[in-house]
Amino acid sequence: MAREQGIDRMPLTQPPQSLLEGASLFLDFDGTLVALADTPDAVVVPEQTRALLAGLDRALEGRVAIISGRDVASLRDGFGLQNIAISGSHGAEIALPGQSVAAAPRGDGLAHAYAALTQFAERHEGVLVEQKALGIGLHYRLAPQLAETCKAQAHDVADRFGLSVHSGKMIYELRGDTADKGVGLTALMQQQPFNAGRPVFIGDDVTDEDGFRAAKALGGFGIKVGVSEQTHASYALDDVSAVHDYLAAIITDAEQGKHL
Numbered sequence: 629m630a631r632e633q634g635i636d637r638m639p640l641t642q643p644p645q646s647l648l649e650g651a652s653l654f655l656d657f658d659g660t661l662v663a664l665a666d667t668p669d670a671v672v673v674p675e676q677t678r679a680l681l682a683g684l685d686r687a688l689e690g691r692v693a694i695i696s697g698r699d700v701a702s703l704r705d706g707f708g709l710q711n712i713a714i715s716g717s718h719g720a721e722i723a724l725p726g727q728s729v730a731a732a733p734r735g736d737g738l739a740h741a742y743a744a745l746t747q748f749a750e751r752h753e754g755v756l757v758e759q760k761a762l763g764i765g766l767h768y769r770l771a772p773q774l775a776e777t778c779k780a781q782a783h784d785v786a787d788r789f790g791l792s793v794h795s796g797k798m799i800y801e802l803r804g805d806t807a808d809k810g811v812g813l814t815a816l817m818q819q820q821p822f823n824a825g826r827p828v829f830i831g832d833d834v835t836d837e838d839g840f841r842a843a844k845a846l847g848g849f850g851i852k853v854g855v856s857e858q859t860h861a862s863y864a865l866d867d868v869s870a871v872h873d874y875l876a877a878i879i880t881d882a883e884q885g886k887h888l
């Protein structure tokens with residue numbers, strides 16, 4: 629198979645602390661900032677993680693944002709992430725702190741697709757359907773043996789209602805928009821205070837590759853959490869705990885007066 633331009637092979641090295649000097653920092657949520665859980669609702673944001681975000685915000689003078697597949701409302705209301713910029717719904721939503729959400733229109737077929745997938749989930753134990761502002765998540769983490777069945781169902785329903793299918797970790801997502809995390813990162817980078825920094829995006833999933841690519845195109849870097857065969861990221865960290873350690877060290881540097 630031909631090697632796609634700009635793709636690096638694992639293993640990558642750990643990012644140096646200096647990478648965040650003058651950076652605008654973009655963080656994926658699930659699997660990067662918080663550990664994965666069996667269901668979307670089982671995720672918790674520990675107090676320590678909130679303190680980490682607040683410290684980063686101070687150290688980088690507000691140039692910190694979350695770029696997530698979850699929608700802005702669920703991150704704000706469900707996880708209390710009110711004081712941070714967010715690009716939600718895989719780049720289709722943008723919300724700065726204290727502001728309302730600017731979003732792509734909701735696809736017409738989503739309501740019909742949600743009904744069809746809910747009926748499917750009722751017949752398949754362990755399959756969960758997540759209703760999202762601009763999409764639907766079909767989760768099979770509790771029924772991994774149904775991965776192929778879920779994939780087929782996701783594509784069948786998407787075809788019937790004019791939607792597209794995107795795969796992630798133990799999930800197929802149906803969406804009616806065409807945004808991606810690169811779109812979200814680029815949109816935030818056009819606004820203050822992000823436009824004053826060099827983008828660094830940290831993410832763990834296949835949908836984060838668009839964010840890595842966009843960061844690189846804007847002169848920045850991607851940091852991959854975990855391992856994958858190929859990635860657009862330039863550096864890697866092992867897991868959520870390594871992400872926290874890396875970011876905490878940057879806060880310590882800033883508090884000791886080292887220039888960020």
Ligand SMILES: O=P(O)(O)OC[C@H]1O[C@H](O[C@H]2O[C@H](CO)[C@@H](O)[C@H](O)[C@H]2O)[C@H](O)[C@@H](O)[C@@H]1O
Pocket residue numbers: 656657658659663664665666667668669671695696697698758760765767769796797798799801833835
């Ligand atoms: O872009 P992200 O912030 O990483 O969001 C991607 C999806 O994350 C959630 O699903 C994932 O996390 C769940 C909880 O740990 C896990 O059970 C599931 O298997 C993962 O795919 C979320 O539910 C989705 O809406 C996000 O798109």
